[in-house]
Amino acid sequence: MRFTPALFHHSKTLLSEVLRFDFPADRLVSDYFRQHRELGHADRGFVAETVFTVLRRKRSLSARCAGELTSRRLLLATLACLQGMNRRELDVVLTEAERHWLAHAKAVQIRELPAAERLDLPDWLYELLVAQFAADEIEPLAAGLNQPAPLDLRVNSLKAGRAEVLERLRADGLPAEPCPYSPLGIRLAGKPALSKHPLFIDGSIEVQDEGSQLLGFLLQPRRGEMVADFCAGAGGKTLLLGALMRSQGRLYAFDVSDQRLARLKPRLARSGLSNVHPVRIDSERDIKIKRLAGKLDRVLVDAPCSGLGTLRRNPDLKWRQTPESVAELSVKQAAILAAAASLVKKGGRLVYATCSLLEAENEAVVQAFLTQHPEFAVRSAQEILGKQEISIDCGERLRLLPHRHGTDAFYAATMERQ
Template sequence: MESLNPKLFDATVAVTKELLKLTSPADSVLSNYFKKNRDLGSHERPLIADVAYSVIRNKTYLEKISGSKEAAMMCLAAFNKIFGLSLTYLRNKVPKKWHNSIQKLAEEPLPELRPQDRYSIPDWLWQKINAQYGLDKGSKLAQALLSKASFDLRVNQVHTSRKRVLAELASEGIEATATSLSPIGIRVKENFGIQKHRLFLEGHIEVQDEGSQILAQLVDAKRGHMVVDFCAGAGGKTLALGAMMGNQGRLYAYDVSAKRLARLKPRLKRSGLSNVQTQLIGSEKDPRIQRLAGKIDRVLIDAPCTGLGTLRRNPDMKWRQAEADISTLTDKQLRILNAASTLVKKDGLLVYGTCSILRDENEAVIERFMNERSGKFELIDAAKSLGIEGIESQNTPYLKLLPNTHGCDGFFAATLKAI
């Protein structure tokens, strides 16, 4: 934080004020702010983003200890309590107009904090986490969700190998290590300007969380298979599946958003994959889907969800959702699961996944589906089928990845075999 200065602090307060409105996704707010303020350099922007994201992550905690919901006070509290800068140091680094705020922060008595205050989690969400995981495990999970997400890459096996990518990064002085769980993942200490790097531009690497990589591996897509990525989005898992298939067979990428599929096109071009066919659909009931009924070897559903397993990188999501949203989502998840299940051929696999940590969106949805489709599918032990050291069988057929246990985003997956 040696680079902190009055200009930088004012910029941090300005963008944090916009983020705290919680009207748009945090990443888009930051992007728009930096586009309008091009005088902020490449060394200043990461600091501003780190502090602004820290305020959103620790929102309730900072409100409580600062006694304020104002952006400036919360930024000062973040610099002091989260980043460890003394109030004396801050007084010398921020504009004089904020000195009274520093004095107020120094005089503010420390309040007693409930767990949901300490971990900055909405009351309704803490109640669900506490009920599902218990106080001890729930607290560890909540604490992990306050940390900054790792920066993970997936190696495109169609073009190269993890060993070669690691060697090239090392030759450039970029600190990187092989991920411990995904056999094709790399964890980088910090973003090295990846979008301008040769390895990215030539399709050798993509940004993808290790947990997301593992979900794609669970599909077990093979050369010559017919595979459907039912909720493809911008195609992160589509690209992983296509590479797993050795650029052979046929991979259909479905989504209801033209905008998301459009983001897949340049990624697809870089990847060198020719076995992917994108398809915009109107809904899960689109008649074009049924042309493939009973013909597909593998179907992946990366279901729309609350995304609460990704709070390390998307901390605003916990503040922009309400408990009432969950029932609407779970009904949608079940509809998608029912529609996608009709595509799977006998002995084929259907993988249902979310980046949620809530039972409502995970086990409960599968249980409802299995009751409605009794005798049509059987659950396979997802964790065991992966055969990855560090992901042991979890006394349940489901795969559950958590940041405090596995060091990646929170993911859930169920593997169902058509019978």
């Protein structure tokens, strides 16, 4: 791929849209590529990678911009200082003033910046992480969050085994390895396009982060049980739960969004599952929920959250979320957890999970729930996973972190109704 003024223009136009933070970055990138079908696969890869690099490193890049914080300067600083493009390559887009400025930008000593700037975190998030994690863990954690995520797949155990899928992917020239923890996980190097691969088309594989897969093994649904995925979204975890149930029993996929449940339908058709029942609900207080009170064996609550554990994939979230939005979410999370718990029968299991790093969305929500619902007791995540031959050092409550486990950051508490 040759760097051209046209490619720079596409990157700058898209970055300007993304930096308004009106909509999620991945959605804006997809929309832009749909509108500009003339961009080839390599061009799209360059534009997307450059824009996401700016989002990941925006604070330290800003220090290089000498007070002129424009999309153009952020982009040039990224290309020159982070992506290693030399002056000769960039000359096709540089003005004389920019040539002079870039020499200074490259000389900025990032290690001398204040910690939050150096680690590319907003001040409020940096302060919360410092309060939660050991001092020697902050830098590796921030570095892990600032790395692009690998592509993880989940093998659909109804249709294939992991060994045969690995063999097929490697035969097709895709460097694939088993994930270290999930028995169904496969990790790919790079970002190959999989939507036209026969294994994807026939439902043998789905894209799903390894951390997300482990939530299904924590819930551990069995054949013939009544189970609910309380905040199903587009159904990644629903499909895993259905496969673990061998498509037997009844699995409800609840969500408040018709749009999200519509995205589940083609995935469900590919999966070969026949036990999934997608149900749109108005809220956690919907009459459809009340009718099932005390009847379900297992309920998974992957609660709506800040998403700050997914910064490897969604780096815009650290600039879009605020302390106020996190406080609002924790109120909503408490209400959703209490409603989901009402479905669980005696002896049944409830898993509360988020892809957030923050105690306000995790421990605080669970502790308040346990205080109000003494009939629920916490079970050890490490023990539950260990009995399924998943060896992971995660403690009583599952805490996954990118620099320790190579996954998105997840939290999960497993509770059983006494």
